[in-house]
Amino acid sequence: MRELGRLGAMVLEEEVTDGELVGVTWGETMYAVARALTPQPRHGVEIVQLKGGLSLTSRSTNDFETITLFCKAFDAYARTLPLPVIFDDADVKRIVEGERHIRHILDLGREAQTAIFTVGAITPDAMLFNLGHLSESERDTLLERAAGDVCSRFYDDEGRICLPDLDARTVGIALSDLRLKRTRILVAGGHAKARALGVALRAGYATHLVTDVETAREVLAQEA
Incomplete structure (x- = not known):
């Protein structure tokens, strides 16, 4: 993980220019x-x-700490989303996203031409499965059908959204908007993420990839 972080940081540092989102x-x-x-x-x-x-649980996403360190490195201004990643109700989510400040942050996320992200593995101990947002039924369905997630958008082996109702309650950039960005740096490694990574690459979500040798070999074996 430390080496993935180090190389991911090096790639990002090469790509970010003055005045960039x-x-x-x-x-x-x-x-x-x-x-x-x-x-x-x-x-x-x-x-x-x-x-x-x-x-909604004691498990931290480190979202605030992460964006703070990014800002410190680039002497940058933070644009944060102080919201849960998944709402209990889609109508409530739509109302909140309509608030002027929140709408502005979401618009900035779509406008940013550089993005750095990872893929999530579909395992019972994955972070997104343990934040208190998913029902038992949703967890079971995702464990059965999902290949991974990008930006907390769960997809199947064809890259299609799993559980549209859950996706409608999710706060964040849509995968279709992510794919339009000029620079899309995907940092992910480990056996558990190989399936999710392979699908994300086939779906065209990344322009740059940082991974480890064994995971790369596993993804290539999937393609073969």
């Missing part, structure tokens, strides 16, 4: 990237949170 997500991998960043002589950079990060 940079979209970031959260999780253990992104926190590793954040901790590995070094001070960069940049001006006018803004770091935008691409999805909500509040947890």
Whole structure:
């Protein structure tokens, strides 16, 4: 994880220029990237949170710590989403997203031309399964059908959204908007993430990839 973070940080540092909007997500991998960043002589950079990060349990997403370290490295201004990543009710989510400040942050996330993110594995101990947002039925369905998640958007082996009702309650950038960005840096490694990573690459979500050798071999074996 430390090496993934270090190399992910190096790739991002090469890509970010003055005045740029940079979209970031959260999780253990992104926190590793954040901790590995070094001070960069940049001006006018803004770091935008691409999805909500509040947890309903004691397990922390480190979303605030992650974006703080990104801002420190690039002397940047933070644009945060102080919301849960998944709401209990889709109508409530739509009302909240209509608030002027929240709508502005979501618009900035779509406008950012550089994004750095990871994929989530579909395992019972995965972070997103343990933040208190999913019902038991949703957990069971995702464990059966999902291949992974990007920006907390769960997809199947064909790259299609699993559980549209759950997706409608999710706060964050849509996968269709992510795919339009100029620079999409995907940082992910480990056996548990190989399936999710392979699907994400086939779906065209990344322009840059940081992974480890064994995971790369496993993804290539899937393709073969």
